[in-house]
Amino acid sequence: MQHYALIGEHLGHSLSVPVHEAIFRHLGIQADYRLIEIPRMRFREEVPRLMAELDGFNVTIPYKQEILPFLRDMDDATRAIGAVNTVTRDGRGHNTDVPGFMDELRRGGIEPSGKPCFVLGTGGAAKAARVALEHMGAASVTMVSRHPQEEDEIDYAALDTAFSGVLVNATPAGMWPDVDGCPIRREALDAILRRAAGVADMIYNPPETVLVRAARQRGIPACMGMGMLIAQAVEAEKLWQGCPMPDDLVDTLTKELTPQ
Ligand code: NAP
Numbered sequence: 001m002q003h004y005a006l007i008g009e010h011l012g013h014s015l016s017v018p019v020h021e022a023i024f025r026h027l028g029i030q031a032d033y034r035l036i037e038i039p040r041m042r043f044r045e046e047v048p049r050l051m052a053e054l055d056g057f058n059v060t061i062p063y064k065q066e067i068l069p070f071l072r073d074m075d076d077a078t079r080a081i082g083a084v085n086t087v088t089r090d091g092r093g094h095n096t097d098v099p100g101f102m103d104e105l106r107r108g109g110i111e112p113s114g115k116p117c118f119v120l121g122t123g124g125a126a127k128a129a130r131v132a133l134e135h136m137g138a139a140s141v142t143m144v145s146r147h148p149q150e151e152d153e154i155d156y157a158a159l160d161t162a163f164s165g166v167l168v169n170a171t172p173a174g175m176w177p178d179v180d181g182c183p184i185r186r187e188a189l190d191a192i193l194r195r196a197a198g199v200a201d202m203i204y205n206p207p208e209t210v211l212v213r214a215a216r217q218r219g220i221p222a223c224m225g226m227g228m229l230i231a232q233a234v235e236a237e238k239l240w241q242g243c244p245m246p247d248d249l250v251d252t253l254t255k256e257l258t259p260q
Contacts, residue, residue: 002031004240007050008060011035015204015257016058019233022253029241031055038063056088056240058233064124067093077131083124086236094239097128100232101202102136103250108223110198113137116165120144120183122153125202126170138166160188164195170202174209182210189214196220204229207258227254 006016020033036057038046043063047070050057059067064083068074071084072091077098078084084093105112117138119129122145130141142162143153154162173183184192189211193199199215204225208216215222230253234245 002029002055002240003053004031004033004056004058005036005050005054006033006058006060007036007038007047007063009037009040009062011037011060013205014060015229016233018257019230019253020237022256023234023237023245023249026249026252027237027241027245029237051087051091054089056086056236058236059085059087061124077135080131081124081127083127085124085232086239088239094236095128095131096232096235096239097125097228098132098135099235100228100230101129101132101200103231104223104225104228105132105136105198105200107227107250108198108200109221110166110200110223111136112166112198114139115197116140116142117168118142118144118159118163118165119168119170120173121169121171122150123170126168129168129170129200129202133166133168156183156185156188159184160191163192164197166198166200167192167196168200168202169209169211172203174201174211175203176205179206180210182214184211193218193220198222201225202228226258230254230257 024031067084071093074093078093078095081095086094086096112133117133119126122143133141144159145153148155169183171183174181199222201209201212202225203209212222231250234250238245
């Protein structure tokens with residue numbers, strides 16, 4: 001029996017247990033997956049113990065950066081993001097949000113290659129989106145922040161005029177329970193969407209955000225975060241099990257786990 005887990009501070013919202021249990025069931029893997037909440041003051045003593053005990057684990061807020069000093073190594077893309085969401089038995093850190101997001105874009109029919117891309121938010125998810133978009137050949141990637149600090153960041157007022165191409169929401173604006181929320185001001189939404197070649201939202205609850213609904217109503221290719229959530233979990237299993245996963249697994253699980 002193999003043992004896996006998600007570690008984080010507050011995990012009440014997590015869908016990781018049903019997602020990984022569904023993968024184990026579909027593939028006949030004898031394993032369990034549990035949620036381990038760790039208070040900040042206990043993180044340093046808990047991590048070495050869990051690294052020795054578990055066959056692998058996922059990491060979420062607020063420990064995606066805090067885990068770095070405990071790792072033996074990481075791949076280049078993970079180093080560029082500076083955030084780890086998957087740890088393998090050998091103590092290596094990975095970021096499966098990058099391949100997970102690339103998979104979501106492909107499934108949603110969104111093609112960033114040669115297009116300017118704009119990512120709303122500057123957290124770990126936004127950094128993973130930037131690496132994925134660059135990897136897929138985006139002409140440029142601009143980060144949009146409420147308080148821009150870096151050279152490649154603009155604010156939302158500048159987005160209104162600068163935007164064309166692919167729009168990615170990597171903020172929690174519009175996430176349950178704030179399901180009427182939208183990262184773009186309602187007055188600016190129509191003008192922005194008229195210039196959009198694709199809209200990707202990383203939020204997976206609700207299954208369709210205000211932003212994605214508005215894009216789909218205008219016939220713009222758009223996708224939600226549920227496919228990404230499942231794709232990044234399948235990528236983690238690929239690393240843990242050391243073997244490829246069936247091609248149709250993400251589609252099957254997305255249909256099975258998306259609330260109708
Ligand atoms: P985060 O660090 O908490 O927030 C991301 C950024 O969003 C912040 O740095 C902030 O940037 C901006 N932001 C925060 N609250 C906002 C608000 N009310 N309105 C507008 N902007 C706001 O979160 P994260 O870990 O990067 O995740 C972001 C989103 O992606 C969450 O909804 C998360 O659930 C989702 N996610 C989904 C998956 C998946 O598999 N589908 C994976 C990872 C994350 P500024 O201060 O610079 O504006």
